[in-house]
Amino acid sequence: MKKYEIIAESLQRWIQEKLQQQGPQQWMDKGIKLPAVRVLAEQYQCSVSTAIRAYQWLEQRHLVYAVPQSGYYAVQNGVGAEDVDWKEPLDFASAAPDPRVFPYSDFRHCVDQAMENNQAELFLYGTEHGLPSLIHLLQRQFADYQVFAPAEQFFITSGVQQALAVLALMAFPNGKRQVLVELPSYHLMPSLLEGLNVPVTGVRRTLEGLDWESLERQFSEGDIKFFYVMPRFHNPLGTSMTLAEKKRLIKLAERYDVYLVEDDYLADLEENTKQDPLFSYDTKGRVIYLKSYSKILFPGLRIGVAVLPAALALSFGGHKKMLDIDTSVLSQAALEVYIRNGMFAHHGKVIRSRYAARMQKVHEQLAADPEFRPFATAPRTGGEHTVLPLAGNMPLGVLLSRLEERGVIAGTTERYYPQGTKQDKMLRLNISNVPKQRIGEGMRIIREEIVKLQSGNVK
Template structure:
């Protein structure tokens, strides 16, 4: 069993809980937990601290207690699963989309498929095949179809981004962009800084290339600049990965002041910033411009995915790559999958040029601003939780009472037919958080789901 780091006395039992949970999941503990007195002596903590940690493990279905005998391991890796939309890049849990009968889905942050312009998609495909024939189905250049890239170059002007055609790289979704940059820039033991919490797919990609991950917590207006700068004074980093607009999972948007500070730090300490943008179009008040729009030193690698809010299976996006690494990115892209689907590139070019994309986004903003307001009002009736209202996006980041974990809520809600994502999916430091997304829910489902959430939360609170 690893060493228990003692810092905050009021959360000591949570530290012990997370340590024991990790040992159970890795099967270091497989039958029975040590006695309360033995563990308290080992870590020099009170019996009460151990009892609270054990009770939390029991509440989260990791152990069960036998009166007079102790606590026994109940956890089964094959049955322990969560339900986020980015399940394929989270190696810690088994995800299975066919093992429950949930009718209310607060886990997916992708728009419901009834918004997809399927009829327009069909006619667009037919038109492309009629006019371009087999050419539309051949391999494209690794960097992407030149006409599509020209179209993107025009679109970028609406985002206040200035770049050159040769710096635009077409990719098959944001994850591929992150993977490509990891392969090109990261060497073993390079330091990569990420926000805490953040999208785990990015962290996995960096780790696969041997990066050392450092986490910097978020303030209400984005990454904590003071902590970041203090770290940079004594450490050379390779990359900073951020989601500055409607951050996943918190929904936080980076302030204008911090945007300028980040760019100055990147120049001063010589590192790149990966800006991951998957949902900036879904603003409900004022339009927010990317960090890249302020970048005049080519410090920001801008990754834009259209898949997330269009059709998750329609893998398409692009990167703006600094001139110094363009050639290497193209070579790496070619060695990875030769090129992104030429048909998909032509389809999306047609959507952009004929305002189909913008009409779709306008419809989403209108619909989801109403849903966000409804969910906000429903959540506001729950006094035991705390949260902020994002300026856009499709989710809320909920802080639970300190002795209630997101996992406990998850397991109880799944039995009620409701899916959520516990905070530990994004960071082990946020065990008493969860993310609620309203993308897949109608008004009745939102109301019913929050009613069940209240019920479950009340049950968990009354256990203590």
């Protein structure tokens, strides 16, 4: 065993001893700071580079993380492993982030630091753009997503939902009123538009992609103000557009004077560095870019970001200020500390790694039974979810009930289609709350119950 591995294993044992001494609650309150690199080198009579390599070895396994100008800390979920002894139902329906891997103590520290650093701002109303220091930080972060824009085109919103409401209400330079959505799409979007009395229409998107003929017809003949679209990890299908499809969509938007609202809500789960957002190919100011922090952190943070073309920024800011003056300064300040300290980058790496490993297990199960049609036709997606296409006569209610009896909770795509529209019958499987070691078991149960219902065995 190499020297750095011996040091790393010794640190792992030390962390576990500290946990047992302090107890989990004290650990959550205080956290565990690890020895400085030079101290570690002196302790183990090794070079500084060997000590650094030991920490890097632990960091690659999500057991520690580095905070710039502060040092290394133990990850709260320090064992870094999945839950082998998971006893609860296998929940393939929940789309919430995995609470078992959220670093509560880290974020609590950020909230405390935000309150200390931003005392004055807490007693003032902010600007319609958001906390300036956070926006400048997001400019650098968004460059990693290939989203480049000046600070005045960034807006911090109370979740992406608020950004969508503002966009639906405000006038656009094209003078049009109707909003086009994908079918299926984000399940709250149609009801949001109807509640705001904004006319809405839809275009079908299947596992094969958009209905391009219908899309161009509606762009050319309709009164389409903007098209709300999820190019990456579509919800609920899980599929992503190809580069050719993204460029084709932008060309159509330019030709027919339509804006595109890109909801990139799972950008942080992208592993393919060549998968850039629609925004990165826009040269004519046609794309509005939306990003949420609900999936990578937690929904209660209520932080979304909108990047507007210059021609829309003034109107968007005015409408947003009318709705809520400013997004929570405390949430913004806490997120700023979390990003600036390097915690967000580390947490994103952990989540990305875990979700990718879980999706790989799903793909392995799908590939293991090529004769089973739902598995054979399921898309091999990234992100956090995929779908299983089902026969039109499959009794979904019965299937869900039988799965639940066997400890598996699954969802369907029904709520993602507005009432009265054509629906494709599918199970929606989300892996964010299913341990990797149990995915095979869950997929086996799902297959067995589908087969029984297909064969008419409904006892």
